[in-house]
Amino acid sequence: MDIEELIRKLDLSTKVRLLTGADMWSLPALPEIGLERLVMSDGPIGVRGEQWTSADPSIALPSPTALAATWDVELVRRTGRLLAQEARRKGVHVLLAPTVNLHRSPLGGRHFECFSEDPYLTGEIGAAYVEGVQEGGVGTTPKHFVANDFETDRFTVNVKVSEKALREAYLAPFERVVRAGAWGMMAAYNAVNGTTMTEHRALQRDVLKDEWGFDGFVVSDWTAARSTEATAEGGLDVAMPGPFGPWGEKLEAAVREGRVSEEVVDEQVRRVLRLAHRVGALKPASTGSSTASGTASPAALSPGAGTAGGTADGTVDASGAGRTVIDGTALAREVAARSFTLLRNEDGLLPLAGVRSVALIGSAAAEARIMGGGSAQVFPDRIVSPLDGLRARPGVEVRHALGTDPRLRLAPLTCPTRALFLDADGEVLAEHPLATTEARWVGSLPPDVDGGRLAAVELRTGYTPGVTGPHEFSVAGVGAFAVTVGGETVFDAEIALEGGDPAAAFLSPPEHRITAHLTEGVPVELSVRHPAGAFGGMAFVAFTLGHADPSPGDDALIAEAVRAAADADVAVVVASTTLEVESEGFDRTSLALPGRQDELIAKVAEANPRTVVVVNAGSPVEMPWLEEVSAVLLTWFPGQEAGDALADVLFGDAEPGGRLPTTWPVREADAPVLDVTPVDGEVAYDEGVFIGYRAWERAGRTPAFWFGHGLGYTTWSYDTIAVTERTVTVAVTNTGTRPGREIVQFYLSPPESPTGSSTGSSAGQDGGRPARALAGFDVVDAGPGQTVITTITVPERAFQVWTDAGWATVPGDHTVEAGRSVADRRLAAVVSVRA
Template sequence: MADPRRTLDRTARLAELVGRLSLAEKVHLLTGETAFTLPGNDRIGLAPLAFSDGPTGVRGLKFVGGDAVALLPNATLIAGSFDDEVAAEVGRLLAEEAQRQQIHVVLGPTVNLHRSPLGGRLFEAYSEDPYLTGRTAAAYVRGMQEHGTAACLKHLVANESETLRNFMDSRVSETALRELYLLPFEMAVADAGAWSMMAAYNDVNGVPATEQDHVQNRIVKGEWDWDGLIMSDWFATKRTVASANGGLDLVMPGPDGPWGARLVAAVRAGEVPEESVDDHVLRLLRLADRVGGLTPEGQQPRRWAQDQPTVDSPVRREQLRRIAARGMTVATNNGVLPLAVDAGGAVALIGRHAIDTVDMGGGSATVNPPYRSTVAEGLSALLGDRVHVTDGVAVRARPVAADPAFLTDPVTGTPGMQVVLLAADGTELSRCHSDSSTISIGWDDEFDQDPATAVLTTTLANDAGPVLLGAIGTGDWTVAGGGAEVSARLRVAGQDPGGTMLRPPAFAGTVELPAAATVTATVALHPVDWRELLLREPSLGLAEESHLLDMTALGRTALVAAPAPRHDDELIAAAEAAAAGAGTAVVVVGLTEEDETEAADKTTLALPGRQDELVHRVAAAAGRTVVVVNAATPVLMPWLAEVDAVLVAGLPGQEGGHAVAAALTGALEPTGRLVTSWPAADGAAPAWDVVPGEDLALPYDDGTFIGHRGFHAGHAPAPLFWFGHGLGYGSWEYGTAQAHESPDGLEVTVELTNTSARDSRETVQVYLDPAEEDQPIRLVGYRGADVAAGATAAVTVTCDARLLRRWDEATGTWSPLAGGGELVVARGLGDVRARVSLA
């Protein structure tokens, strides 16, 4: 524990530095200088600070086209391990990646909950359960911050869906707010001392998250006595005075925004106390001090460690493969898994996700990895020529950017394209090579004039014949080459200004081209006047100073080019034939970055395209069928009774293909547990809707009965798979469970025997089922145990006292739950092994 006297001394020193600054200087420090950096101040020894998006990798300062960085398994795989050490290792790994790039603050973890399975951004968040989420986040934060890199808990608060995210109003009771949605933040503060948080885009009970005096000032900074910094999400700040008074400390990004001169004027007019500005600056300097960005006279600036493992080193490969496999979940298994490496017989590996494995979701969590492994690569590496790979049906509705390996820059002769940007008067602003098919325009450019036209030129690695050709990005496009041409007028849809970068419009058409055709894509860029567009809609409630009105007008731009796809009928027939000719078929299905992404929610849990039909047909033809689900969130399984095993693989990162192969063969045991209950049908969940009503309100009508809590109470039909479910490759007998008090609180001990022939890991989960009828069942503790084959171990699980309380809205205080009820010891709520009465 920190010495209180030292903390007071440090606070006094920081306050003295604040006192040296003029009002204008102080306010200048409270808005970003660029998209991902803060201004410094030499007079007080404050260095510019660098931030980076970071839930699944530290991308760096470039949104598109930055350096190669490690791509980690997604959040549901981390939480699915139910293992604090795995989460802490992820934090340490990200801290090392941050140090390598001289990043002070990593924008993660995401600790919002999986309220509705339709939420598009759930892949970034850990779980539907607040305790699992908070405990995982605390371990992640500890691992990161012990190396001097700040974590940033996001998004504060009740930010569980993406539809109209900048304008929607989460209507949530104080009880649910306290017991569920704030609990992960509280745990990461109390248990790990998180140094920063990020305020969300949405409103909460009619008040913008960036202006939440109740949440930010009263609860987080007041009741929790937290001394960290709250920054806005990018362009989330809606009003000057209300945000400055409401507890927000930092507006991002910069250099423009709703503070600056407006905030200086508000202070001078008496609308914002200067003491509030001083507190914001004090918190900023404290953050800088913690991450080595504050070096007063006579001190040396932070020295960045440069001896970190490279992103494609054997150390990173081993870490990322092991972490991914640990979080994968064996949902069903009739004995076909693990696949024997040394057995004979062909294995038919089928599916678009097998040859184009989806290793990360879409939006700000995307990074530029050094490579991405596929399931086809991984399984072939382990099983050799036994594996016969067959493509599957289409899985995307939107065109995707071209694979750079399909492109050659005609100027440099290297993979990629030649990019020229022109001003409105034809002045050439930039001419360069891009080793990607995607660029960003208007996000982090530093031109004297705005780009008006972009010209992308490349030579395709195509055979003569049909090619899919098109583009992504707002503007008037013409893509021509080899005597063929396609064109389109693309405009951003919806009212999310981030859509130009996160979900830009796209088009493509099939044309006949000669081999090795040179193609030129020209786009007259179409800036979007968000100020005029959004202020036209008074129902959105935007003020003139809203940071949304400063959003970049342009965004992500890309060339679409690929061999023309085969028809689904042909692909399904080929898959059937392959399955019939093999002893075992492994079908890889799943979602893509279209479905699991920032800035959009899903409308169904059904697999995209004809993937369900593919599984039905393969299962009918094959002797044994294994399905790998390459998705982070629930999908429907109308074919479940027809297959022999299902492995939920999540979005497994750059080593994903090798991790899936290791899990399928048992080289690494997939001992993960599901972090979200999987509904049996669309709509069959305690919470479903993600689209706000006409008043932009989204009622959180499920209250505290989120996910498995609601399923257990009968608020929805029984799920297909329960929260906490997972089989692994061991088998287990549980003895009698006993509850007892200890210095650490209420504990449960149970004898656990591994009845299988292999060493394995089990996760003992303990739930409290309260006697009070209005109280839901809830996870109160868990512990993993590695047990040798045939051995028995005593496992003790400590129940977290924060789950043994309730919020009393009448008194505005916490109170203990009434006595009685029982503790439920389980492998998941669908597999209860013991009960202990608390009567």
């Protein structure tokens, strides 16, 4: 494919048109050169596609923190291949993932969507993700480039960070995914050292493209491009969404008037066409099947299934030859179990043995929280709750008690729902089935809906109450709503947007509640109508009808849970964060579990000392009851197969394979780095490279659980270590009675300074070096009594620091240590580096 010849065939207007979204999720087709629409979709736990609706289901994998907790690059690579399979099934060419920002502060609201506090682990997991997706002929866009590590004022905040911290921490994962061959990169909303990232020539052109040799395309985060010349000259290649925005006619005019060189536009087009070739969307014009709405036509398959072939250069073969179908359900279950991290296991309570009765307690036990909020949201066609998973276990009686419900919002009803698209006269333009009472069409309406005639969207469903009493209903959204229950209008008013983040209209919209008295067994019809339309071809429909049964109140619910726990062999409490705590669009205000869950856990543990707490959260929470319970199992946001994976691990069919990718504090106040709130529009990364365990060690503080911590169901000895140049070999032995999996971690410490300290003590961003940093890891499996040998090569960058003159190797005797966590290092050896 001669891309230069294709560029010569295009006039300026056409070239510029190719650089801005044709709509919310795609770039336009150019049939004259064989270019199909290039379709993008949010990830990272699934592929939502162009329709933000349950009518188009997707496999829902565990959260990125869970993926990182596996420390298993091959497993992550396999999940990438599954995501590529899902993308091809949905006609998607580019996945807007993975997120390789860092866990700088545990208060980061989007913490769950990032991998780790450690740049090396983040880079290795991110690279495996990229490689897996792109092996399937689908592009990736690692994001958000760069220093987008919190949500508060994310559209406008300026991050002040030293060059050293950028290079050694925040840029490091991006550099790694570029080396892995990423085909795209997403520019962040925020500014870095005074320059908005979409305009940041020094980082986007000089570092990313020139220094690192990145040959992919740079796409803006949605609406992040806000200028014309500065973004074009600053290294941005595609401005999304479209067709409106700062480019289009404005960019064409800037070129014609000499304010932007046409060579800049040609380079942008070159990168887009290179991407199209890689994903199979650029074909000879004589055979191209492009239309205004056409994409490659993968077979219509159920979620998690599908085939499409590939060629050596990464393009898609629509025949489907050459690729093995991946069972998405099975892989989601495997990844979840591998990610579950056993933090505490007193007296070997887990795995459960000889247990006949389980008290399963918590709102998240019956309605699992499987994902975080925001653009990471997808709609699976099934969710296995912990209650489902444990009740499927033969020979075990499971009694569920709610205990307390920490959710501030009512959940949508999970029942067959009809979405009616209405014109101004109330005539039905189209009807679509939904699995829940949640309406979301962002960017595009269903193809059979005439956006020009659309005046309203109405959800209708039938509901049969299981209990008599005052039922709560809610409508969450922005704008005018009319709600009926049993034919009676119970709400007809406007709901106003709160706060300054426009994304909140669909990420966390305001909610209005209504109470209606219903009778057990008597069905009622429910509906909610909302004015809607398409403006300039763009649609925005996002609202939910929520519901909750009558409640006796938390005091009675907690008392019921305590009674259930006292009567059972084992109590399992599923404690969770909520959508109001972990989501895109805002940061956390506390690390405490929401509601009265801490009180519930303490009382259950008092009633039954054999209490297991399952923490269903994407990021750290405080655990004031830690010493009172027998076991703590962290399940992160575990994806759609949550319940089956939980049963597998609790009863020992699978080992909890996870290790912490981030340090967990005892108390929020103990965390060395917390700041996520801008002051005068800025957040200063004054801690420099000292984030995560590096900061904890420097501060001399002890967390609840260190980076890398995690228990299994067997024991291990670390036997020998040997070093040859930069290659380190370690022998470990499974000293337990059952097969197990160990994650061998390697940490490198720099030579001691003349003052005897490797960490340094001077103030400011660039004072000193961390005491140690992760420099390698490996996952090993062994049977009882079996010894296995693992070998890693310490990367050259681990021996380097950033200076005013660039990267410099630090000579001297570096210490490499192997162990089970950053605080549990078992073996040590010296790696000598010459000047």
